[in-house]
Amino acid sequence: MRFLKFTLVLIAVVTLSPAAKAQIAVDLSKHQIEITSGFDGAELLLFGYDTRGGEVVVIVRGPPETISVREKERTAGIWINQNEVTFKNTPSFYFVATTEGLRGDGTLETILESLGIGPRYFGMTPVDSNLTPERVNEFREALITLRERDQLYAKEPGHVLMREDRLFRAQVPFPSSTPIGDYTVTLYEVIDGLPVLGAEVPLRVRKAGFGAFVYNTAHDHPALYGIVAILIALVAGWFGGWAFRKS
Amino acid sequence: MHVYLPIAEISVNIFLLLGMGAGVGVLSGLFGVGGGFLMTPLLIFIGVPPAVAVGSEANQLVATSITGVLAHWRRKSVDFKMGSVLLVGGVIGSTGGVFLFKALQKLGQIDLVISLCYVVFLGVIGLLMFSESVRSILKQKRGVAKRGKLHKHTWVHGLPFKMRFHKSRLYVSALLPFFVGTLVGVLAAIMGVGGGFIMVPAMIYLIGMPTSVVAGTSLFQILFVVANVTFLQAWHNQTVDILLALLLLVGSVLGVQVGIRLGAKLPSEQFRVLLAMLVLLTCAKLAFDLIATPGNPFSLALGGGH
Numbered sequence: 001m002r003f004l005k006f007t008l009v010l011i012a013v014v015t016l017s018p019a020a021k022a023q024i025a026v027d028l029s030k031h032q033i034e035i036t037s038g039f040d041g042a043e044l045l046l047f048g049y050d051t052r053g054g055e056v057v058v059i060v061r062g063p064p065e066t067i068s069v070r071e072k073e074r075t076a077g078i079w080i081n082q083n084e085v086t087f088k089n090t091p092s093f094y095f096v097a098t099t100e101g102l103r104g105d106g107t108l109e110t111i112l113e114s115l116g117i118g119p120r121y122f123g124m125t126p127v128d129s130n131l132t133p134e135r136v137n138e139f140r141e142a143l144i145t146l147r148e149r150d151q152l153y154a155k156e157p158g159h160v161l162m163r164e165d166r167l168f169r170a171q172v173p174f175p176s177s178t179p180i181g182d183y184t185v186t187l188y189e190v191i192d193g194l195p196v197l198g199a200e201v202p203l204r205v206r207k208a209g210f211g212a213f214v215y216n217t218a219h220d221h222p223a224l225y226g227i228v229a230i231l232i233a234l235v236a237g238w239f240g241g242w243a244f245r246k247s
Numbered sequence: 248m249h250v251y252l253p254i255a256e257i258s259v260n261i262f263l264l265l266g267m268g269a270g271v272g273v274l275s276g277l278f279g280v281g282g283g284f285l286m287t288p289l290l291i292f293i294g295v296p297p298a299v300a301v302g303s304e305a306n307q308l309v310a311t312s313i314t315g316v317l318a319h320w321r322r323k324s325v326d327f328k329m330g331s332v333l334l335v336g337g338v339i340g341s342t343g344g345v346f347l348f349k350a351l352q353k354l355g356q357i358d359l360v361i362s363l364c365y366v367v368f369l370g371v372i373g374l375l376m377f378s379e380s381v382r383s384i385l386k387q388k389r390g391v392a393k394r395g396k397l398h399k400h401t402w403v404h405g406l407p408f409k410m411r412f413h414k415s416r417l418y419v420s421a422l423l424p425f426f427v428g429t430l431v432g433v434l435a436a437i438m439g440v441g442g443g444f445i446m447v448p449a450m451i452y453l454i455g456m457p458t459s460v461v462a463g464t465s466l467f468q469i470l471f472v473v474a475n476v477t478f479l480q481a482w483h484n485q486t487v488d489i490l491l492a493l494l495l496l497v498g499s500v501l502g503v504q505v506g507i508r509l510g511a512k513l514p515s516e517q518f519r520v521l522l523a524m525l526v527l528l529t530c531a532k533l534a535f536d537l538i539a540t541p542g543n544p545f546s547l548a549l550g551g552g553h
Binding site for chain 1: 256307309310311312318356359477478503504537546
């Protein structure tokens with residue numbers, strides 16, 4: 001069943017894409033988010049048009065990561081990390097928004113499942129774990145919950161607002177802990193309950209300004225960075241003592 | 248007003264950091280402690296990753312201790328020979344500590360070890376300080392000044408490799424300061440502290456140094472140990488956030504001066520009880536977090552165990 005669905009989607013994408021391209025377009029208010037020293041989250045405006053005026057789904061994904069989920073258990077009275085499951089290919093950021101017509105009744109969930117995207121259907125695979133599949137699932141759910149808490153995964157799908165049956169827009173929120181890297185923003189048009197790839201826009205999140213300089217130096221020249229850190233502290237400490245001795 | 252810390256990778260209110268620096272600085276000035284044992288748990292509490300908290304706090308302590316060392320140097324209250332022996336141990340201990348930190352981090356147990364170290368050391372030191380200052384307050388009230396024996400001969404004096412320390416007027420085994428220095432070095436690397444709160448009592452009670460040179464000599468050792476930790480954490484783990492260290496520094500430089508002036512006016516014994524209570528409170532909070540059922544037993548770690 002799943003395979004059939006996938007094949008159908010594939011056929012739909014292949015056959016309808018050229019036509020769809022002419023009728024649908026999407027863009028972002030910015031193609032780059034710069035994390036500067038004053039960065040405290042950001043909100044991008046996603047906008048576009050769909051001449052067919054159908055339902056659309058927008059998905060924003062951050063670069064894939066390998067992540068370990070650890071579970072504490074009470075041992076000799078204290079809580080200690082005991083079990084660990086490592087997942088590959090987990091998106092560092094995930095956001096989904098949809099038009100009103102697809103909300104409720106599990107419609108959106110079915111679409112996401114058929115595409116293999118959305119927190120519960122990620123291709124994220126556990127790396128050689130000796131736990132039962134049920135237990136691994138608990139860890140997967142924990143990962144999603146923690147990411148939702150940090151606002152890195154959307155808890156509830158956002159709203160894509162349609163105007164005059166062809167113009168649409170959506171707000172995409174990014175928290176202050178937004179990870180850096182290359183993101184993809186994908187728009188799907190839903191025709192007869194089947195998602196069709198509409199358009200894709202790249203988005204880049206990078207550190208900028210003084211913060212980027214500090215980060216890059218720390219990673220590219222770690223020994224030099226360490227020495228400079230010590231020198232700055234020495235000068236600051238000496239200066240502090242000197243200034244207050246005079247006064 | 249928020250500031251994004253480039254290495255910690257979180258956004259924090261700038262006034263919160265300045266305030267924390269100032270608050271811990273006042274306590275440092277008041278009691279002559281480095282304050283790392285309060286600052287590192289505070290940083291972890293506001294969401295700074297433990298590794299970054301330890302590395303950046305070591306960086307900040309470089310500044311605090313150089314100010315102290317220079318002041319004591321002018322007063323000629325540093326025993327450089329004793330300091331050097333402590334330092335040899337300190338460099339070995341802190342280097343080992345940084346690698347131990349990395350290994351524990353891979354195992355996913357670093358948070359636990361940091362917490363356990365804090366609970367044990369804060370608990371012991373807090374209780375000792377509390378009982379001692381209560382005793383001396385009571386003594387003051389009774390007006391009895393009992394003088395202890397000048398020299399007690401213990402197992403400590405039977406150790407080999409004896410060395411003469413002129414400044415401290417001591418002839419003791421070099422192994423003693425070496426081991427004290429090593430222990431403090433390991434703790435500096437794992438707990439993000441200077442270790443003065445452990446080294447000072449050890450110098451007085453274990454090595455038997457005169458109190459006049461204890462503060463200067465311990466600061467001399469701490470300066471090099473925290474510099475070593477800063478360098479190794481930056482070089483190996485990229486966990487030193489210069490911006491975070493600088494912001495804490497600004498607050499603490501001012502706070503220390505306020506604390507010193509305040510300390511000159513206030514009754515020191517009563518305040519020592521307060522410090523002891525503060526230490527015990529921090530200890531109790533950390534112990535509670537280890538025992539209480541966590542809201543969520545799961546946690547995430549980037550990269551996995553590769």
